Amino acid sequence: MSINWGIWSYSLPLLRPLAVQEEKKPFRKGFLIGNKRNNIWFFGEAAPLSGIHNIDHKDVFKELHSWIKDPDRDRLKDLHSITQFAIESSMYDYFQAPAVPINGLCTNADTLKDQYRSLKIKVGRSSIEKDLELISQLALQNPQSTFRLDPNGLWSLNQTCQFWSSLQKINLEHRIEYIEDPVNTPKDLHKITEIPIALDQQIDTKWLDLPSLKAIIIKPSVQGGVSGVKRWQEQGRNKNIKVILSSTFETSIGIGRILQLATPQFFHGLGTLSWFAQDICTPIVQENDLLFPPHTPPQPIHFVQREA
Incomplete structure (x- = not known):
């Protein structure tokens, strides 16, 4: 050894x-x-x-x-x-990497602690009417923000189209970056032509040519590690698709590495460190919606035990 x-x-x-x-x-x-x-x-x-x-x-x-x-x-x-x-x-x-913007996460219309230019909103768990009400409230409270809607594949194709039509009626469609995993049947994805979408759990290389696909959500610990991220980023550049990196509730050590991989022109789904009562190392610095990547290797100082 x-x-x-x-x-x-x-x-x-x-x-x-x-x-x-x-x-x-x-x-x-x-x-x-x-x-x-x-x-x-x-x-x-x-x-x-x-x-x-x-x-x-x-x-x-x-x-x-x-x-x-x-x-x-x-x-x-x-x-x-x-x-x-x-x-x-x-x-x-x-290496010395630039600050990386992240999206906020909303499940209700409570005031956010930090100011986010991009907000991810969980939808699909209530009625379409209640989801529209939530988005309307957040749009008023955050006039400079755009929104990423995530129904987690709970909607049918008809519900997705109905929801988008309702957004258009209240003039909020221009505030939507994309709808993530918009339908519960992936084979219906090719039928979505005018609604901006992103893929996370439904990601597959066969969908990269969808005309409505704006972004793919990549979790490094799920999609092939560091080398997997780089492969997806290359495909994203070739297809003009944003590659958004997302965490699986890692500590500042895991998030720090993901930040080194993230494209700083995009808002990434890395705002999970606030769940920890105490981090494993010196926490990553956040200012509003910016995370500042470490430029030296973070060293664990709390709650660790050597196993091998």
């Missing part, structure tokens, strides 16, 4: 429970893998969530432990995306 690699576990308290498959978790648990070079530890993070990652903590640890015994780059492609993301994160250097 190389002395230049190590594995640590962590368990961090949350300010509010994280709902995962009908279970509310008051702690965020995961692993850090460290790669030591030039007497500095570089860390990557793997924190699986049920319903998002089809791998549990035990198997993530097995993959990480197998890697530090035989750190062969040719093996990376055979590992789960979350393990690959952690390992690759620890192998890359840090």
Whole structure:
């Protein structure tokens, strides 16, 4: 086993429970893998969530432990995306990256703590009328903001079209960046031609030529790690599609690496650090809707225990 690699576990308290498959978790648990070079530890993070990652903590640890015994780059492609993301994160250097804008997340019309130019709104859980009322309220409260609507594939094609028509009637369609995963039947996506859409859980390379596709949402721990992000970004550039990076409730170590990958011209879905009661390292600085990437490797100082 190389002395230049190590594995640590962590368990961090949350300010509010994280709902995962009908279970509310008051702690965020995961692993850090460290790669030591030039007497500095570089860390990557793997924190699986049920319903998002089809791998549990035990198997993530097995993959990480197998890697530090035989750190062969040719093996990376055979590992789960979350393990690959952690390992690759620890192998890359840090650089002086620009601030990255993020979208806010709204589930109601409460006043937001920070000013966001882009707001993601969860819709589809209430009636179309209630969703329209919420969007109207937020539009008045945030006159400079645009909106990303996310029904999580709960709508039918007819409901999506009805919703868009209703937005047009109240002159709010120009405030909408896109509707994310707009229909519950992916085969209907090609029938959407005039409504701007984005794909997250329904993402597939076969949909990249959809005329209405404006953005794809990429989670590095789900879509192939650091190298997977770079492949999706290349396809996005070739198709003139925005590649929006999204977190799976990582700490500042995981978010810090994602920020290094993010295109600073786009608003990204990385505003999840506010869930933590305490971070694993010095928290990433946020000013309004900007996150400032670390330019040196973050070092864990809280709640970690060495495992290997």
